[in-house]
Amino acid sequence: DAKTTQPPSMDCAEGRAANLPCNHSTISGNEYVYWYRQIHSQGPQYIIHGLKNNETNEMASLIITEDRKSSTLILPHATLRDTAVYYCIDPANAGGTSYGKLTFGQGTILTVHP
Amino acid sequence: NAGVMQNPRHLVRRRGQEARLRCSPMKGHSHVYWYRQLPEEGLKFMVYLQKENIIDESGMPKERFSAEFPKEGPSILRIQQVVRGDSAAYFCASSPQQGNSPLHFGNGTRLTVT
Numbered sequence: 681d682a683k684t685t686q687p688p689s690m691d692c693a694e695g696r697a698a699n700l701p702c703n704h705s706t707i708s709g710n711e712y713v714y715w716y717r718q719i720h721s722q723g724p725q726y727i728i729h730g731l732k733n734n735e736t737n738e739m740a741s742l743i744i745t746e747d748r749k750s751s752t753l754i755l756p757h758a759t760l761r762d763t764a765v766y767y768c769i770d771p772a773n774a775g776g777t778s779y780g781k782l783t784f785g786q787g788t789i790l791t792v793h794p
Numbered sequence: 795n796a797g798v799m800q801n802p803r804h805l806v807r808r809r810g811q812e813a814r815l816r817c818s819p820m821k822g823h824s825h826v827y828w829y830r831q832l833p834e835e836g837l838k839f840m841v842y843l844q845k846e847n848i849i850d851e852s853g854m855p856k857e858r859f860s861a862e863f864p865k866e867g868p869s870i871l872r873i874q875q876v877v878r879g880d881s882a883a884y885f886c887a888s889s890p891q892q893g894n895s896p897l898h899f900g901n902g903t904r905l906t907v908t
Contacts, residue, residue, distance in 0.1 A: 694817075714896065716897075718837075721901075722901050722902075723885050723887075723899035723900050723901045723902050724837065724887075724897075724899045725899065726896035726897065726898065726899075748847060768876075779840045780825060780827040780839075780842055780887065780889055780897055781827070781850060781853075782837075782839060783839070784836045784837040784838075785836060786836060787836070
């Protein structure tokens, strides 16, 4: 399984930017990095993905280092509703047949406080 | 634009009974994935299906578990002769195609075996 490493927990003040790091040193050259989050009692929610260029959407920004060994998810103005477990995923494509076969690690528990 | 629909949301079964979990993918999505989340553990891939085909069932327990995605109707995850260790949240996800498409998850079925 492809491995990613994330800090187990982080805190952030409401309204501030939350920067969640991830190491994915074994990622292959053609694999995207995906970020999902899981709010308590809900299913995982897709946030963003990227290959080598920085990406931005309505939810977050993704900064990927030039060597692609790590990335940072940025929530620019965190709210209390952003409290969740955030997962950084290297899809580890197994021969092109199982793109949806994701390995969810322990993720980072982000707590946004007032 | 309905998302992935799972039902029931909560299911209680006695040991030895059968559990049937249903998943309707997003409109236009023909790829379905089932994941299981045991209490205090991460999400684990179980099975990947396309219409009428099981593509990858490497995460399915060898006995008592089966999955199908018929030509018409929802995908079904079936657990026969449930045991207490089957108590978990079962999540279904769908995607429109293989390749770099993010997964869209439902809110899960929480199975409790008494």
